[in-house]
Amino acid sequence: MSRRVGIEVSLAVAEAVGLCDVDVIAAYPITPQTHIVEHLSELVAEGHLDAEFIPVESEHSAMSACVGSSAAGARTFTSTSSQGYALMSEICYIASTLRLPIVMAVANRAISAPISIWNDHADLMYARDAGWIQLVSENGQEAVDLTFMAFRIAEDKRVSLPVQVNLDGFIMSHVIEPIFLPDAQEVKQFLPPFEPLLRLDPEKPITIGPVGMPDVYTEARKAHDEILKASKPIIGEVFDEFEKQFGRRYKIIETYKIEDAETVIVAMGSLSQTAATAIDAMRQRGVKVGMASIRLFRPFPAAELVEAIGKAKNLVLLDRATVFAGGEISGPVALEVKSALFDRGLSPKTANFLVGIGGRDVTGQNFEEMVERVVTAQKGDLPPYEFINVRE
Amino acid sequence: MGIASEALKNFKGFSLKNMPEVEPLSPGHRACQGCGEVLALRQAMKAIGSNVVVCSATGCMEIITSPFPQTAWRVPWIHVAFENAAAVVSGVEAAYKAMNRKKIINQPEVTFLAYGGDGATADIGLQALSGALERGHNFVYLCLDNEAYMNTGIQRSSSTPFGASTTTSPPGRKSSGQATWKKNLPKIAVAHGIPYVATASPAYPVDLMNKVKKASLVPGPAYVHIYSPCPTGWRCGLDESLEVARLAVETKVFPLYEVIDGKYFLSRKPSNPRPITAYFKPQRRFRHLKEDEVAGIQSIVDDEYNDLLCRCGI
Ligand SMILES: Cc1ncc(C[n+]2csc(CCOP(=O)(O)OP(=O)(O)O)c2C)c(N)n1
Ligand code: SF4
Numbered sequence: 042m043s044r045r046v047g048i049e050v051s052l053a054v055a056e057a058v059g060l061c062d063v064d065v066i067a068a069y070p071i072t073p074q075t076h077i078v079e080h081l082s083e084l085v086a087e088g089h090l091d092a093e094f095i096p097v098e099s100e101h102s103a104m105s106a107c108v109g110s111s112a113a114g115a116r117t118f119t120s121t122s123s124q125g126y127a128l129m130s131e132i133c134y135i136a137s138t139l140r141l142p143i144v145m146a147v148a149n150r151a152i153s154a155p156i157s158i159w160n161d162h163a164d165l166m167y168a169r170d171a172g173w174i175q176l177v178s179e180n181g182q183e184a185v186d187l188t189f190m191a192f193r194i195a196e197d198k199r200v201s202l203p204v205q206v207n208l209d210g211f212i213m214s215h216v217i218e219p220i221f222l223p224d225a226q227e228v229k230q231f232l233p234p235f236e237p238l239l240r241l242d243p244e245k246p247i248t249i250g251p252v253g254m255p256d257v258y259t260e261a262r263k264a265h266d267e268i269l270k271a272s273k274p275i276i277g278e279v280f281d282e283f284e285k286q287f288g289r290r291y292k293i294i295e296t297y298k299i300e301d302a303e304t305v306i307v308a309m310g311s312l313s314q315t316a317a318t319a320i321d322a323m324r325q326r327g328v329k330v331g332m333a334s335i336r337l338f339r340p341f342p343a344a345e346l347v348e349a350i351g352k353a354k355n356l357v358l359l360d361r362a363t364v365f366a367g368g369e370i371s372g373p374v375a376l377e378v379k380s381a382l383f384d385r386g387l388s389p390k391t392a393n394f395l396v397g398i399g400g401r402d403v404t405g406q407n408f409e410e411m412v413e414r415v416v417t418a419q420k421g422d423l424p425p426y427e428f429i430n431v432r433e
Numbered sequence: 434m435g436i437a438s439e440a441l442k443n444f445k446g447f448s449l450k451n452m453p454e455v456e457p458l459s460p461g462h463r464a465c466q467g468c469g470e471v472l473a474l475r476q477a478m479k480a481i482g483s484n485v486v487v488c489s490a491t492g493c494m495e496i497i498t499s500p501f502p503q504t505a506w507r508v509p510w511i512h513v514a515f516e517n518a519a520a521v522v523s524g525v526e527a528a529y530k531a532m533n534r535k536k537i538i539n540q541p542e543v544t545f546l547a548y549g550g551d552g553a554t555a556d557i558g559l560q561a562l563s564g565a566l567e568r569g570h571n572f573v574y575l576c577l578d579n580e581a582y583m584n585t586g587i588q589r590s591s592s593t594p595f596g597a598s599t600t601t602s603p604p605g606r607k608s609s610g611q612a613t614w615k616k617n618l619p620k621i622a623v624a625h626g627i628p629y630v631a632t633a634s635p636a637y638p639v640d641l642m643n644k645v646k647k648a649s650l651v652p653g654p655a656y657v658h659i660y661s662p663c664p665t666g667w668r669c670g671l672d673e674s675l676e677v678a679r680l681a682v683e684t685k686v687f688p689l690y691e692v693i694d695g696k697y698f699l700s701r702k703p704s705n706p707r708p709i710t711a712y713f714k715p716q717r718r719f720r721h722l723k724e725d726e727v728a729g730i731q732s733i734v735d736d737e738y739n740d741l742l743c744r745c746g747i
């Protein structure tokens with residue numbers, strides 16, 4: 042039986058990982074991820090979770106140990122943020138092409154310099170080309186549910202790829218929320234035991250991670266790309282299965298009051314929750330505004346997104362990360378959205394805002410201003426992107 | 434009795450009469466002719482046998498054994514990156530531990546082995562190695578020391594000996610080659626308080642195999658530092674690898690010893706140590722050294738050797 046508890050989201054994520062009965066956790070502390078791994082070591086120390094907790098000496102070794110563990114056939118978890126992701130990134134790229142179904146929670150945080158422990162999506166964006174599946178949660182319940190689903194997706198033999206569960210640092214990770222936690226039996230029913238495609242086993246020796254000469258490298262990368270592409274419908278399947286068992290509906294693109302919306306906000310992560318409140322307020326004044334929220338950033342669900350936003354006249358595209366591209370193109374999320382629209386011959390009026398960077402608050406008022414801006418501006422007058430809430 | 438001595442008290446060892454036939458690392462790999470590093474690795478693998486998972490660092494031994502779709506490995510083998518073999522093996526070992534305990538598998542006897550070159554071990558991977566040694570995983574680490582980054586074209590490492598010419602420590606008007614003394618990795622390993630540390634050389638195959646075997650038998654981390662002659666990088670004759678390796682021991686440049694539960698044991702005492710010039714002579718990497726430089730090196734080699742004898746209680 043699920044029980045509803047008031048719990049800090051980080052602890053709830055750790056509980057979820059425990060319920061998935063992981064075999065190995067290798068992690069290194071970094072704010073705001075710390076509470077997740079602290080609670081996991083507690084679960085192991087108390088004997089609530091039968092797993093090896095490897096207190097590695099760096100994130101680089103965390104991901105390296107995860108690769109070894111997963112390749113040996115163990116259900117494997119890690120978690121990090123920001124600089125930690127940056128340090129392990131070399132190995133993240135390898136983990137994915139080696140097709141290792143590691144699950145990693147990323148408590149999203151800005152990247153140095155200046156050093157900042159506060160939230161934005163710089164680490165999520167840093168990770169976008171690493172060949173992982175990237176799921177994004179908007180609140181604690183979603184972070185927990187997506188953790189269960191992440192293992193199921195990752196370990197599906199048709200996928201066998203590592204999966205990231207993103208949750209906004211502090212805004213989510215350190216907040217106490219009422220959360221439904223299923224019991225171990227329910228999770229077991231949803232998540233079958235991990236059966237690796239191949240494992241490092243002296244009884245059946247295999248070579249993993251060989252040299253790829255030019256005559257095979259392209260094929261290896263294409264194979265990885267094909268698998269990532271093929272994972273999207275399977276992710277949808279897992280969302281359906283989850284709903285069947287637990288009654289909570291997840292969609293690759295979530296929408297809010299979008300049916301008749303002339304202006305659509307495209308958001309990702311906990312911003313969507315603030316946006317929804319702002320949309321309610323604007324709707325009361327008769328502004329036809331709605332929202333599409335990106336649940337899956339990699340593989341990028343262009344078709345689902347365009348289906349959701351394709352009829353809108355105006356788009357507010359939000360990026361929670363800075364870009365250093367010279368100022369003449371948009372932020373990373375906006376670029377993906379625009380590319381998806383362009384490929385389908387659509388060119389609504391778009392404005393791209395860089396918001397909530399390094400822990401800067403984003404208010405309901407900000408959403409109203411952004412909507413106002415795209416509605417009133419002439420098409421063609423809008424810059425590739427604008428910072429919001431910045432002191433001049 | 435310490436844990437290593439306890440585990441080794443009935444150790445029989447190999448001899449020339451009972452060499453195992455198993456070849457976990459098969460012939461047909463792509464090492465250069467006369468490569469002493471792959472010879473050392475082959476000997477080590479013979480000692481370990483087939484019930485093993487091997488984690489490789491990037492470097493010559495990775496490149497030459499794994500050009501997809503071929504592999505020289507008859508045992509499970511994984512290569513991930515340059516600096517993380519010790520971290521990867523930590524994960525493999527932890528996975529086996531957890532899965533055995535949880536009865537997901539029943540393979541309690543598997544050996545976990547990681548190896549890297551001197552660059553992978555002394556430089557870029559030192560942190561990962563230190564972490565794995567400190568955490569106490571049950572694994573064997575082999576440092577295959579050919580005293581430079583050979584795979585990328587003979588650049589210096591912190592394990593390159595003083596005076597040696599490499600592509601990034603070239604002798605010149607303002608340089609006599611490598612300007613720093615070789616980092617003492619076995620000593621660093623010993624400082625971690627691990628049960629077993631040894632040095633070995635493919636010129637003494639039985640000794641090497643026994644040490645690697647012992648390393649696999651002690652519970653916890655074990656470190657074996659293996660002298661690995663590289664004719665390509667050292668610019669000696671293709672048939673001179675083993676001769677140079679023997680000279681390294683006879684000139685006290687690379688002494689063979691074990692450190693069991695923190696106690697030092699000399700494995701081989703050259704009865705009539707030869708001068709370092711005998712060692713330098715076949716190797717063109719030392720050819721530029723002047724007499725006074727050689728004398729300076731000789732006196733440090735002597736000091737270090739005497740210090741080792743002291744630690745061995747000799
Ligand atoms: C992070 C990283 N930096 C640099 C390299 C390039 N690189 C590959 S192997 C190597 C040198 C290997 O030297 P060593 O560990 O001594 O092994 P050897 O080839 O001499 O056996 C270098 C510099 C790399 N692959 N990864
Ligand atoms: S370069 Fe040296 S170490 Fe590398 S394969 Fe050739 S001989 Fe062996």
Ligand SMILES: [Mg+2]
Binds near residue numbers: 550551579580582
């Ligand atoms: Mg080397």
